[in-house]
Each structure stands twice: as structure tokens, then as C-alpha cells.
Amino acid sequence: MQPHPPPRTPTAKELRPGRHWYLTAVAIAVVLTVLGVVIGVYRFNNLLDAVDTDQQFANGDTVTLRLDPENEQTIWAKYPGVSPGPECDISGPGAPRLTDPGADLFTTYDETWTPVGTTEVTRAGDYTLTCSSRALSRYALxxxxxxxxxxxxxxxxxxxxxxxxTTAAVITLVTAVRRRAHRKHLLAAPPAPPHR
Known part of the structure; x- marks a missing residue:
């Protein structure tokens, strides 16, 4: 009776799926996370420049704007919250109007600004804008x-x-489970007969 040779331990290269899937998982996680961070930073930079607080105007001041249909501007107001809130009027070529900007706010280190209206024009030109309220208010575009x-x-x-x-975690988990199963399968397989 011939003794059976000890079972051969499979090498890491023999196991399937290959280890390159771990690197693929890391690459997917890094690329998508970096892309998410880039989008977040871009949006944050847009937020920082949303209101031109350096160019403020007061109740009753008339401001001239150069507008076109693709370049809408939002009027922001800093006011003490006295009702009714600020109201603005726009005039110029065509039939310009101010639309509801929705609920939002913009804050600096010591101020809170609220949107009053968004310009809507049908053609390019110079427009005049005047805002007023019962309270002492400041405005910016x-x-x-x-x-x-x-x-x-x-x-x-x-x-x-x-x-x-999540994708990286799933790929890593599936790869690890399948490699372990493949290892068990290789260990359980009868040894190959010796070549003569």
C-alpha cells in the first residue's frame, strides 16, 4: 500500500477570483469618493460667492442691472424680520418680472440674507431695480x-x-467568500496522480 502524499496547499495565485479584484474595489471607492468630494467643494465654492455683499444698496435706492434671459439674478435682503417683508420692482425692456425664489437663506459670519425675488427677462438690456420695506433693510444681488x-x-x-x-465593500466581500470557497474546493479535491 502506497501512502497518500499530503494534500497540497493552493497558492494565492491559484485561487479564483484573482486578487486584482481587491485593487479594483479600492479603485472604485477612491474614484467615486474623490468625485463626490470634488462636487461638494465645487458646490461649496458656489455657495461662498452666492451673494455679492460688497455691493449692497438700501431701501429706495435704484440700481441699474445688465441682464439677459440666461443670466438671472436673485435679490437678497437683510432685514429684521418685520412683516411685511421687502418688496422689489423691476422695469426695463420687454416685460421683466420678479419670480418667487423659494425659501432659502445665505449667511455670513454675522448676517443672514433671505431671497426676495429672482429676475426674469425676455431680452438682454439694462433694467432698473428698486426695493423697499417698512424696516431698515439692505439688499444685494x-x-x-x-x-x-x-x-x-x-x-x-x-x-x-x-x-x-458600498460597491467596494460588496466586491471585496464577494471576492473573499469565493476565494475561500475555491480554496476549500482545491483542498478537498483528490491529489492528481503522479505523472509517469
Missing amino acids: GDSEGLISFAVDLIPAVLLALVGI
Whole structure:
């Protein structure tokens, strides 16, 4: 009776799926997380520049704006919250109007700004804008991006990072489980007969 040779331990290279799947998982997580961070930073930079607080005007001041249909401006107001709030009027070529900007806010280190209206024009030209309220108020122009918009804009960035991390975790787990099963299968297989 011939003794059976001891079972051969499979090498890491023999196991399937290959170890390159671990690197693929890390690459997916890194790429999607970095992309999410880049989107978040871009949105944050837009938020910082949303309101031009250096160019403020007061109740009753008339401001001239150069507007076109693709370049809408949001009027932001800093006021003490006395009702009714600020009201603005726009005039110029065509039928310009101010639309409801929705609920949002913009904050600096010591001020809170609230959107009053967003310009809507049908053709390019010079427009005049006047705002007033019963309270002592200040006004500034800017984009429609405030804190609420910023939070909503961050959702895709966060989801992108989560998808990357979740995908990487699933690939890593599946690879580890399949490699372990393949190892057990190789250990349980009868040894190959010696070649003659």
C-alpha cells in the first residue's frame, strides 16, 4: 500500500477570483469618493460667492442691472424680520418680472440674507431695480444658491461616495467568500496522480 502524499496547499495565485479584484474595489471607492468630494467643494465654492455683499444698496435706492434671459439674478435682503417683508420692482425692456425664489437663506459670519425675488427677462438690456420695506433693510444681488440649495446639491455628492464605498465593500466581500470557497474546493479535491 502506497501512502497518500499530503494534500497540497493552493497558492494565492491559484485561487479564483484573482486578487486584482481587491485593487479594483479600492479603485472604485477612491474614484467615486474623490468625485463626490470634488462636487461638494465645487458646490461649496458656489455657495461662498452666492451673494455679492460688497455691493449692497438700501431701501429706495435704484440700481441699474445688465441682464439677459440666461443670466438671472436673485435679490437678497437683510432685514429684521418685520412683516411685511421687502418688496422689489423691476422695469426695463420687454416685460421683466420678479419670480418667487423659494425659501432659502445665505449667511455670513454675522448676517443672514433671505431671497426676495429672482429676475426674469425676455431680452438682454439694462433694467432698473428698486426695493423697499417698512424696516431698515439692505439688499444685494447674487445667485439663487443658498444653504438649502447647497444641502440639496450635496445629496448627489454624498450618494456618489456611498455608492463607491458600498460597491467596494460588496466586491471585496464577494471576492473573499469565493476565494475561500475555491480554496476549500482545491483542498478537498483528490491529489492528481503522479505523472509517469
